[in-house]
Amino acid sequence: MTSTPAPRGDDAAEDRVPLHRPGLRPPALAAAAVPAHVACVMDGNGRWANARGLPRTEGHRAGESTMMDVIAGAVEIGIKELSVYAFSTENWRRSPAEVRFLMGFTRQVLRAQTEDLRAWGVQVRWVGREPRLWKSVLEEVRRAERLTAGNETMVLNMCLNYGGRAEIADAARAIAQEVAAGHLKASAVGERTVARHLYSPTMREVDLMIRTGGEQRTSNFLMWEAAYAELYFSPLPWPEFDRTQLWKACQAYAERDRRFGGAVDQVQA
Numbered sequence: 001m002t003s004t005p006a007p008r009g010d011d012a013a014e015d016r017v018p019l020h021r022p023g024l025r026p027p028a029l030a031a032a033a034v035p036a037h038v039a040c041v042m043d044g045n046g047r048w049a050n051a052r053g054l055p056r057t058e059g060h061r062a063g064e065s066t067m068m069d070v071i072a073g074a075v076e077i078g079i080k081e082l083s084v085y086a087f088s089t090e091n092w093r094r095s096p097a098e099v100r101f102l103m104g105f106t107r108q109v110l111r112a113q114t115e116d117l118r119a120w121g122v123q124v125r126w127v128g129r130e131p132r133l134w135k136s137v138l139e140e141v142r143r144a145e146r147l148t149a150g151n152e153t154m155v156l157n158m159c160l161n162y163g164g165r166a167e168i169a170d171a172a173r174a175i176a177q178e179v180a181a182g183h184l185k186a187s188a189v190g191e192r193t194v195a196r197h198l199y200s201p202t203m204r205e206v207d208l209m210i211r212t213g214g215e216q217r218t219s220n221f222l223m224w225e226a227a228y229a230e231l232y233f234s235p236l237p238w239p240e241f242d243r244t245q246l247w248k249a250c251q252a253y254a255e256r257d258r259r260f261g262g263a264v265d266q267v268q269a
Contacts, residue, residue, distance in 0.1 A: 016068075016116060017065055017068035017072060017116070019072045019075065019076070019116075019119075019120050020076065021072075021243070024243070024244065025076075026073065026076045026077035026078075026243075027077070027251050029077070029250065029251070029254050030254075031078060033253075034077055034250060034254070035207035035208040035230075035250060035253050036079065036080045036081060036204055037079070037081040037083070037203070037206050037207050037208075037225075038079050038206070038207065038208045038246075038249075038250075039082075039083040039084075039085070039206045039208070039210070039222050039225075039229065040070065040083065040084050040085065040209075040211075040212075041209070041210070041212070041218065041219055041221055042067065042084060042085060042086075042212060043211055043213030043214075043219075043237070043238060044059075044212050044213025044237025044238045044239070044240075045059030045060050045062065045063045045237065045238050045239060046059050046060075047213065047237060048062065048237035048238070048240065057098065057101045057105075059237075059238075060102065062239035063238045064105075064109050066238055066239055066240075066241055066242060067084060068113060068116070069242045069243050070082075070242065070243055070246050071117070071120070071122065071154075071156060072120065072243060073242070073243025073244070073246045073247060074154060074246060075120055075121065075122065075153055076243070077246070079154060080154055080155065081203070081204050082154060082156050082157070083127070083156075083157035083203075083206070084156070084158060084159060085159050085162070085219075085221050086106060086159055087102055087103075087106065087128075087159075087160045087161055087162070088159075088161075088162060088163055088219070088220065088221070089128075089129065089161060089162065089163030089166050089220075090163065090219075090220065103136075106137055106160065107134070107136050107137045107140045110137075110140040110141055110143075110144050110158075114143070114147055115147075117144070117148055117151075117156065118148045118151065120153065120154075121151045121152065121153025122148060122151055122153060122154050122156050123148045123150075123151040123152065123154070123156065124141070124148045124156050124158060125156065125157050125200060126138075126141040126145060126157075126158050126160060127157045127158065127159045127160075127162055127200045127203070128160045128161040128162035128199065129161045129162070129166060129170070129199075130161075132161060133160060137160065141158055141160065144158075157200065159221070159222075162221075164218075164220040164223030164224065165220055165223065167199050167223075167224065168194070168198075170197075170199075171197035172194075174197045175189055175193060194224070195224070198224060198225070203225055205225055205226075205229075206222055206225050206226040206229040207230065207253065208229060208232060208249065208250070209222070209226050209230070209231050209232065210233075210234065210246070211231075211232075211233050211234070212234045212236055212237060212238045213235075213237050214233070214234075215233070216231075216233045218231070228258075230253050230256055230258065232249045232252055
């Protein structure tokens with residue numbers, strides 16, 4: 001099954017993605033086998049559109065319904081935290097027209113979808129840098145945070161103007177300032193210190209990172225948090241991904257042996 005992109009008006013989605021799709025049920029995985037935190041690099045929108053004779057922006061439009069379908073699927077299977085790479089610090093290098101579209105479209109999506117996210121029990125959090133991010137987009141994501149603050153079913157991290165290296169550099173700068181001010185001893189700085197200074201200190205470590213579009217790299221996404229993440233690469237462009245593909249990735253994750261650096265001697269006879 002693939003998600004059919006819905007045309008969008010200026011104020012709200014014309015076709016809303018349901019939390020439950022008739023006839024579709026997630027695989028019966030034990031709760032311990034379900035990744036608690038899944039991160040998605042939503043790649044392939046532009047190439048999907050160009051292959052159909054459409055401008056790249058139409059691929060981003062199509063990707064909205066995919067994102068909502070994946071969020072719904074994550075809620076259904078029991079994922080506790082989902083992070084989506086909505087706009088990276090590197091995306092500012094794209095054409096001014098595409099950047100303007102992405103900023104405006106992100107604002108529109110947040111406005112259109114927040115009510116459904118609230119009804120689904122999803123808590124929205126923004127993760128990223130404030131400089132350069134459009135004020136109107138920041139206001140919209142802050143509104144979504146306020147409206148969904150009481151939800152506990154799943155956390156949705158909207159990574160906007162985010163870069164993994166930028167996050168670590170910003171954390172290092174903040175730690176250095178505390179050391180210089182005498183509030184922290186340099187000898188006391190460790191991994192926990194860095195974690196406390198990341199954009200979202202309460203974020204779980206990533207268990208499963210999914211990238212669509214056929215590329216096989218993490219592209220500067222959640223570098224610290226995904227240090228031990230299992231990687232899953234899908235050849236499908238993001239507009240053709242959906243909740244069933246998310247469940248397929250979760251099944252693959254459940255079959256992997258996660259050792260976190262440890263190993264057991266298993267000499268073959």
